[in-house]
Amino acid sequence: MRRGQGLALLLFGWLGLAGGARADSCSATLSDISFTSVSPVPGSDYFANGSGVVTCTWSLLSPTPPFLLLFPNVVVCVNAGLGANSTGSNPRALGNGALRLNYNLYRDNSYAAASIWGSPALAGTPTPITVTGSAPLLTGGTIMRNFTVYGKIAAAALTGVATVSDSNTVYSSSFTGAASISYAFYNLVQPACTTGSSATYTFQLQATVVNNCLISTGNLAFGNRSLLSSAIRTTASLSVQCTNNNAYRIALNGGTVSGNVAARRMRKTATGETIAYEISAVLDGAIWGDGLSGTSMVSGTGTGSAQPITVYGRVPAQTTPSPGDYSDTVTATIVF
Structure with missing residues (x-):
C-alpha cells in the first residue's frame, strides 16, 4: 500500500x-x-x-x-x-x-x-x-x-x-x-x-x-534492352545502420547463377542462356565481392543512424542472347 x-x-x-x-x-x-x-x-x-x-x-x-x-x-x-x-x-x-x-x-x-x-x-x-x-x-x-x-x-x-x-x-x-x-x-x-x-x-x-547492424537493399533493374552492343548501367540503394563507432564490412556473394564473385551472370530460366554483369561500389569501379578473386568489399564505421550506400550495376557489351527476362539473386552480408 x-x-x-x-x-x-x-x-x-x-x-x-x-x-x-x-x-x-x-x-x-x-x-x-x-x-x-x-x-x-x-x-x-x-x-x-x-x-x-x-x-x-x-x-x-x-x-x-x-x-x-x-x-x-x-x-x-x-x-x-x-x-x-x-x-x-x-x-x-x-x-x-x-x-x-x-x-x-x-x-x-x-x-x-x-x-x-x-x-x-x-x-x-x-x-x-x-x-x-x-x-x-x-x-x-x-x-x-x-x-x-x-x-x-x-x-x-x-x-x-x-x-x-x-x-x-x-x-x-x-x-x-x-x-x-x-x-x-x-x-x-x-x-x-x-x-x-x-x-x-x-x-x-x-x-x-553491443555492436549490431541492420542492412537492407533494393533491386538492380537494368530495364528493357534490344541489343547488348554497348554497356548498360543502373544503380540501387543499400542502407546500413550500425552501432555508433562500430566498424563494418559488406560482402556480396557471386549470386545463384554462377556463384563467382568475379564473373556474375543472370539467367533466362526457360532456356538457360545467361548474361554477364558486374556490381561495384563506384561507377565502373572494382568488382564488389567478398575480397576474393581480386574483388573488394565496402567498409565503414557506424554512426547509429542509417547510412545510404549506392550500388552500381553494369552489363558490359556482349553477344545478345534470345529475348526474355534474365535475373540473378545476390546476397549481401554485413560483418561487424
Missing part, C-alpha cells in the same frame, strides 16, 4: 516501561541492476529490476524520546540520488569514460515521470516505495520488507550510443554515497522520516552495449 512519499513500515507491539539503551535501527540493501545486451540498433526500450530489503530492529526496553516506544511503529524513506556519471539532473546517466547512456529508476513498472525514484534532495523527484507490516506484540524484534526498483533505458536514449574498440562496452554507475534511508520510530502519530536517523547503502548499475 502506497502512503505519501516514504517507505512506511508499521510495526505494532507493546513494550515495557523500564528504561534501557536504544537499539532501534533500520538498514537497507539493494541488488545490483544490470541491463544486458543493449543494442542501439534498431533501438527499443530496455528494462532491468533490482531487489531490495529494508530491515528494522528494536528492543523491548528501547525508549524513543521523549517517551517510551509503547506502540512500536517506524516510517522509512528509501532514497537515491543521481549516482555517478550523471550531470546533476534527471535522467540519470551510465558512463564509460567520456561516453554517456541515459536511463532512469522508478518505484513501479508504470515507468511514468511521477514514479521516478529519488530523494527529498533531488528536486522534482518523488521519494520511493511504501509498504506496511505488523510486529509481534509484547516483544522487541526485527521486521523485513522487500521492495523492487525498476530501471529503464528508453529507445530515444540509445540514439548515437557508441561501443569502444569494436567490442561490447559496459556503461556503469555507482551509488556509493548516493543512496540512503532515513527513518523514525514512533508511537501513534507518524512523523516525517527525515526527523529521525539515517543510514547509507550501496548498489551498482551497468548496461552492456
Whole structure:
C-alpha cells in the first residue's frame, strides 16, 4: 500500500516501561541492476529490476524520546540520488569514460515521470516505495520488507550510443554515497522520516552495449534492352545502420547463377542462356565481392543512424542472347 512519499513500515507491539539503551535501527540493501545486451540498433526500450530489503530492529526496553516506544511503529524513506556519471539532473546517466547512456529508476513498472525514484534532495523527484507490516506484540524484534526498483533505458536514449574498440562496452554507475534511508520510530502519530536517523547503502548499475547492424537493399533493374552492343548501367540503394563507432564490412556473394564473385551472370530460366554483369561500389569501379578473386568489399564505421550506400550495376557489351527476362539473386552480408 502506497502512503505519501516514504517507505512506511508499521510495526505494532507493546513494550515495557523500564528504561534501557536504544537499539532501534533500520538498514537497507539493494541488488545490483544490470541491463544486458543493449543494442542501439534498431533501438527499443530496455528494462532491468533490482531487489531490495529494508530491515528494522528494536528492543523491548528501547525508549524513543521523549517517551517510551509503547506502540512500536517506524516510517522509512528509501532514497537515491543521481549516482555517478550523471550531470546533476534527471535522467540519470551510465558512463564509460567520456561516453554517456541515459536511463532512469522508478518505484513501479508504470515507468511514468511521477514514479521516478529519488530523494527529498533531488528536486522534482518523488521519494520511493511504501509498504506496511505488523510486529509481534509484547516483544522487541526485527521486521523485513522487500521492495523492487525498476530501471529503464528508453529507445530515444540509445540514439548515437557508441561501443569502444569494436567490442561490447559496459556503461556503469555507482551509488556509493548516493543512496540512503532515513527513518523514525514512533508511537501513534507518524512523523516525517527525515526527523529521525539515517543510514547509507550501496548498489551498482551497468548496461552492456553491443555492436549490431541492420542492412537492407533494393533491386538492380537494368530495364528493357534490344541489343547488348554497348554497356548498360543502373544503380540501387543499400542502407546500413550500425552501432555508433562500430566498424563494418559488406560482402556480396557471386549470386545463384554462377556463384563467382568475379564473373556474375543472370539467367533466362526457360532456356538457360545467361548474361554477364558486374556490381561495384563506384561507377565502373572494382568488382564488389567478398575480397576474393581480386574483388573488394565496402567498409565503414557506424554512426547509429542509417547510412545510404549506392550500388552500381553494369552489363558490359556482349553477344545478345534470345529475348526474355534474365535475373540473378545476390546476397549481401554485413560483418561487424
